[in-house]
Amino acid sequence: MPEIIPAEALDLSRYLKRGDAIVFGQACGEPVTLVEALAEQGAAIGDLSAFIATSFSGAFKPEQADAFRLSSMGAIGALRSMAKAQALSVIPCHVGQINSFIDEGLIGCDVAMVQVSPADASGHHSLGLIADHTAAAIAKARVVIAEVNERVPFSHGETVPADAFDVLVPTNREPVEVQPVTIGDTDRAIARHCAEFIGDGCVIQTGVGSVPDAILQLLGDRRDLGVHSGMLGDALVDLVEAGVITNARKEIDAGVSVNGALIGTQRLYDWAHDNPAIAMRAATYTHDAGVLAQLSRLVSLNSAVEVDVTGQANAEMAGGSYVGGTGGQVDYVRAGARSKGGHSIIALPSTARGGSLSRIVAQLSGPVTTARSEVDIIATEYGAAQLRGRSLADRAQALVAIAHPDFREELDRTAHTIRKQGY
C-alpha cells in the first residue's frame, strides 16, 4: 500500500534518481503541489527531465531549469511564457499518440506525478479532471506519486486502485481553474458562421481558445447535442442544464458526455462530481480513429494561428515563438471530416495584433499543424470556406473571400498566381 506523506514532509530524493524522466498530469489535472516540490528539490537530485502536455497553472518558471528540463507537445496556456524564455522543448505529437509514446518510452516516464480525487468506499481514486494519458503514465512509471486533492471531483470513467500508487500526498488546494473567455463581437460573428454546421443531434468536440468557447455559447436552441471531446469547459454545464446536450442520439455512449480533460472553474468540477452524465476517458478512447468512426454527425471545432490560401493550418507558432500546439486537432479534424454527416471546422479571427496582421496568409510563418489534404471548413468572422474536395485555385478564392477586406487585394495576387498555374 502507498505511503501517505504530508506535502511539507515530501522528500523526493527518497523516490527519484539522478536522470529520471517525469510525466506530470496535465491541464487542470496538474499536481501543482508536486510540480512545486520538484522545482524546489529537483536540482539536488540532478539531471531530471519532465513532460507536461499543457499547463494553465503558472507553476512552471524559466528559473526552474536547474531542477528539471521541461518538454511539451507545444506551448498551450501558461507554457507560452516558458517557450518565450526558451525554457521548453517541443515534441510534435497528436494527443492520440501520447499514450503510446509513453508506453514505448519515446516520452520518458520513470516517475508519474498526478492529481487524483479522494478514494471511494472501494479504495479507488478517480482521475478527476484529466484522463487522457494519466493511466498510461501510472502504468509505465517505476514510481507513482499522487496528489490526492479533496477538491478534485470523483469523476466517472477512469479509476485507479490505491495500490497503483507509491506515495499519496493529501492536499486541499483549489485545483487549477481556467475562466471562460470573454466573448467579443468578432468571436460572436465567427461563431455564427460555425453554428450553421451544427444541427440538432450533432456530436461536438472542441479545442483550446476563445473561438471554440464562443461557438458553444451560441448553441442554446439546439436539441440533443452530444459530446465526445478531448476537453471541455464550463459551457458544458450550461448546455446540459439548458437541456441542449443530452447525448440521446449518439451511436455509442448514449446519454453520456465523453471527455478527456475538464478545463474550467470549480462550478464545472462540482458538476462533474459523481455525475454519471459524464465519463472521463483516456485518449486511447476519446481520440481513437476506430471509436470516432462510430459517431455520425461529429463536428470538431478547433482554432489556428493562421491558415494559408491553400488551407494549411498552423496552430502552433506566431511571430517566431510557440503559442499553441498540435493537441488533438489533427485527430479530430480527420474524425469530423470522415464522420457521416459530420464536419471539421477550424475557426479563427481574420486578423491578429489589433488588425495589423492577416491570419489568412500567402505563406505560413510557422509549421503545418493540419495539412490541406485534411482540412474541411475554415471560418472567420467573414464567413465559412468549405475546402474539402476543392482545387487549390478554388480554395484560394474561397479563403480570400473570408480574409479581412484590408488584406484581400494582396492575397488575391497569390490566388491569381495559383489560378494562372492551372492548379
Ligand SMILES: CC(=O)SCCNC(=O)CCNC(=O)[C@H](O)C(C)(C)COP(=O)(O)OP(=O)(O)OC[C@H]1O[C@@H](n2cnc3c(N)ncnc32)[C@H](O)[C@@H]1OP(=O)(O)O
Ligand atoms: C488539454 C488538451 O489536450 S488541448 C487539446 C486541444 N488542442 C488544441 O486545440 C491545440 C491547437 N490550438 C491551439 O493551441 C489554440 O487554439 C491556438 C493557439 C491556435 C489559438 O488559441 P487562442 O488562445 O485563441 O490564441 P490567440 O488567437 O489569442 O493567439 C495567441 C497569441 O498569438 C498571437 N497571434 C495569433 N495569431 C497570430 C499571427 N498570425 N501572427 C502573430 N501573432 C499572432 C495573438 O495576438 C496572441 O497574442 P497575445 O496573447 O499577446 O495577445
